[in-house]
Amino acid sequence: MNIIETHDLRKRFKSREDKGKRQLVEAVKGVSMNVEKGEIFGFLGPNGAGKTTTLRMLSTLLQPTSGDAKVVGYDLHSQADKIREKIGYVSQAGGADTHSSAVENLMLQAQLYGMDKQSAKKRTEELIVALQLDSFAKRLAKTYSGGQKRRLDLALGMVNNPDLLFLDEPTTGLDPQSRAHLWEEVRKLRESGTTVFLTTHYLDEADVLADRLAIMDGGTIVAEGTPNTLKQQIAGDVVTLGVVAQNGEKEHAFSVLRGQSYVREIHDGTDAFQLYVERGEETLPAILRLMDGEGLKVNKVSLARPTLDDVFLRQTGRSLRETSAN
Numbered sequence: 001m002n003i004i005e006t007h008d009l010r011k012r013f014k015s016r017e018d019k020g021k022r023q024l025v026e027a028v029k030g031v032s033m034n035v036e037k038g039e040i041f042g043f044l045g046p047n048g049a050g051k052t053t054t055l056r057m058l059s060t061l062l063q064p065t066s067g068d069a070k071v072v073g074y075d076l077h078s079q080a081d082k083i084r085e086k087i088g089y090v091s092q093a094g095g096a097d098t099h100s101s102a103v104e105n106l107m108l109q110a111q112l113y114g115m116d117k118q119s120a121k122k123r124t125e126e127l128i129v130a131l132q133l134d135s136f137a138k139r140l141a142k143t144y145s146g147g148q149k150r151r152l153d154l155a156l157g158m159v160n161n162p163d164l165l166f167l168d169e170p171t172t173g174l175d176p177q178s179r180a181h182l183w184e185e186v187r188k189l190r191e192s193g194t195t196v197f198l199t200t201h202y203l204d205e206a207d208v209l210a211d212r213l214a215i216m217d218g219g220t221i222v223a224e225g226t227p228n229t230l231k232q233q234i235a236g237d238v239v240t241l242g243v244v245a246q247n248g249e250k251e252h253a254f255s256v257l258r259g260q261s262y263v264r265e266i267h268d269g270t271d272a273f274q275l276y277v278e279r280g281e282e283t284l285p286a287i288l289r290l291m292d293g294e295g296l297k298v299n300k301v302s303l304a305r306p307t308l309d310d311v312f313l314r315q316t317g318r319s320l321r322e323t324s325a326n
């Protein structure tokens with residue numbers, strides 16, 4: 001079952017008049033996608049790709065310029081109130097009042113959701129335990145470390161027990177240990193049945209955490225799928241193969257390799273071929289047998305697994321590592 005379905009969602013911002021000129025920014029240019037109930041869905045893309053804008057539209061904070069969406073079963077245009085009851089949203093900057101403690105922040109948020117004092121207290125206590133905030137819960141939030149602050153932000157997004165939680169860059173700026181800790185919290189949420197839709201510009205985060213992901217660039221989705229299918233289908237494994245060449249062996253090897261159905265693409269490097277293949281672990285022995293059968297001597301061989309950066313590179317011609325201001 002899909003918990004989010006969008007159809008050709010667009011957002012155009014009119015920015016302030018600049019020397020009499022009105023600037024239009026097309027932040028989101030026709031996003032159509034589905035998110036399944038119960039999954040961790042990652043939204044990966046460089047700065048300015050349109051991730052936050054999409055998230056804000058889906059969480060009813062921003063009106064789309066055009067297009068439709070269904071979120072938790074309700075229509076984005078006509079049933080925004082219903083959607084708000086069922087979702088949680090944690091912004092890129094976080095929503096905690098830093099001049100209050102975690103307890104005060106959580107109590108206030110719970111009461112904003114209409115809980116009476118007693119229920120608010122119960123929910124606050126539950127979240128403090130769940131996210132291990134106890135050792136600092138009564139201190140002012142401005143004294144928290146980055147990781148502690150982000151855990152409070154996460155707790156605030158969970159106050160109403162949402163079916164769907166939107167997290168905008170939940171781990172940006174955190175040290176590796178705090179990031180790993182937050183990933184655990186996100187996985188626990190999935191185990192408890194919550195669907196999590198998170199944005200990130202960390203490749204490793206999208207790779208290990210997301211069940212499925214969409215890669216966004218310049219306002220459009222350039223690839224969508226599980227991390228593994230994207231890597232296999234779009235990028236493919238890369239076999240590097242060197243052949244001892246004296247009298248035309250290289251040309252011979254090139255033409256034999258090019259004729260194999262499992263070789264998707266072949267590049268002739270200075271001292272080795274780069275072969276893009278599917279299922280490298282099966283293909284590699286076949287390649288070696290082929291070379292042997294042709295009497296060609298191999299002097300170099302390696303197999304490299306693609307990364308999500310290779311997927312991004314394939315789809316956009318640029319590297320996400322270079323594009324993102326990490």
Ligand SMILES: Nc1ncnc2c1ncn2[C@@H]1O[C@H](COP(=O)(O)OP(=O)(O)OP(=O)(O)O)[C@@H](O)[C@H]1O
Pocket residue numbers: 013014015025026027045046047048049050051052053054092201
């Ligand atoms: N209120 C606004 N008015 C004008 N332009 C805007 C507005 N909000 C966003 N934009 C522009 O829309 C584009 C997409 O921005 P968005 O914040 O969605 O990107 P993002 O993918 O979340 O990037 P980041 O990784 O830096 O958070 C950018 O070019 C941004 O400058």
Ligand SMILES: [Mg+2]
Pocket residue numbers: 051052053092168
């Ligand atoms: Mg953003």
